Amino acid sequence: EAEVAQSPRYKITEKSQAVAFWCDPISGHATLYWYRQILGQGPELLVQFQDESVVDDSQLPKDRFSAERLKGVDSTLKIQPAELGDSAMYLCASSLNGAGAPETQYFGPGTRLLVL
Amino acid sequence: GQQVMQIPQYQHVQEGEDFTTYCNSSTTLSNIQWYKQRPGGHPVFLIQLVKSGEVKKQKRLTFQFGEAKKNSSLHITATQTTDVGTYFCAGGMDSNYQLIWGAGTKLIIKP
Numbered sequence: 001e002a003e004v005a006q007s008p009r010y011k012i013t014e015k016s017q018a019v020a021f022w023c024d025p026i027s028g029h030a031t032l033y034w035y036r037q038i039l040g041q042g043p044e045l046l047v048q049f050q051d052e053s054v055v056d057d058s059q060l061p062k063d064r065f066s067a068e069r070l071k072g073v074d075s076t077l078k079i080q081p082a083e084l085g086d087s088a089m090y091l092c093a094s095s096l097n098g099a100g101a102p103e104t105q106y107f108g109p110g111t112r113l114l115v116l
Numbered sequence: 117g118q119q120v121m122q123i124p125q126y127q128h129v130q131e132g133e134d135f136t137t138y139c140n141s142s143t144t145l146s147n148i149q150w151y152k153q154r155p156g157g158h159p160v161f162l163i164q165l166v167k168s169g170e171v172k173k174q175k176r177l178t179f180q181f182g183e184a185k186k187n188s189s190l191h192i193t194a195t196q197t198t199d200v201g202t203y204f205c206a207g208g209m210d211s212n213y214q215l216i217w218g219a220g221t222k223l224i225i226k227p
Contacts, residue, residue: 042122042204042217043159056214091158102147102208102215107158 002026004108006092012114018080021111024073025094033105034067034077035091043091049075082115118143120207122218130226135192137221139205147208148181148188149215154201200225
């Protein structure tokens with residue numbers, strides 16, 4: 001069964017350092033989402049891509065976060081510099097089309113980030 | 117802004133008891149999806165409801181979508197240890213085709 005891949009699974013970093021997370025969606029899925037999930041809360045959408053284009057990044061803290069999906073396949077989310085409050089689970093999800101009614105989203109295992 | 121409120125935050129039950137979680141939206145939804153997240157895991161899609169008043173069942177799980185398409189519920193009959201986890205509702209908005217997530221209800225089975 002096709003799955004969303006994410007790496008690394010865990011990342012420990014010191015504040016002010018740069019971190020990067022990678023996501024490979026299910027093959028053929030045009031829409032890719034990056035979420036942040038703080039322990040005990042629901043996922044919060046950071047950025048949504050349709051192919052290589054950003055559809056929504058209204059909740060992305062653009063002073064320190066950046067995301068790209070250059071070829072419309074895999075994606076990278078970067079934080080520079082990391083802050084203590086960035087400690088969370090970063091989830092990547094993909095869906096087939098995204099153009100139309102909200103679709104089923106398939107999540108990767110996530111990257112758990114701890115900023116010291 | 118658009119919000120989906122989900123209650124309760126936690127529910128402790130004895131194995132074999134029933135469990136229910138409720139979601140309420142401030143605006144009309146195009147659809148509602150339900151996901152389950154096991155401890156340490158990631159959200160996994162359970163079901164999607166689209167029609168007003170729709171009811172769907174998956175074995176011991178019953179999902180309902182309100183007539184006004186603003187609320188939804190998930191009911192689990194006779195809980196089992198495998199049901200442990202956090203259940204999230206996520207409402208779809210016609211305006212931007214995005215999902216607005218509830219905060220989740222954590223199902224805890226009492227030992």
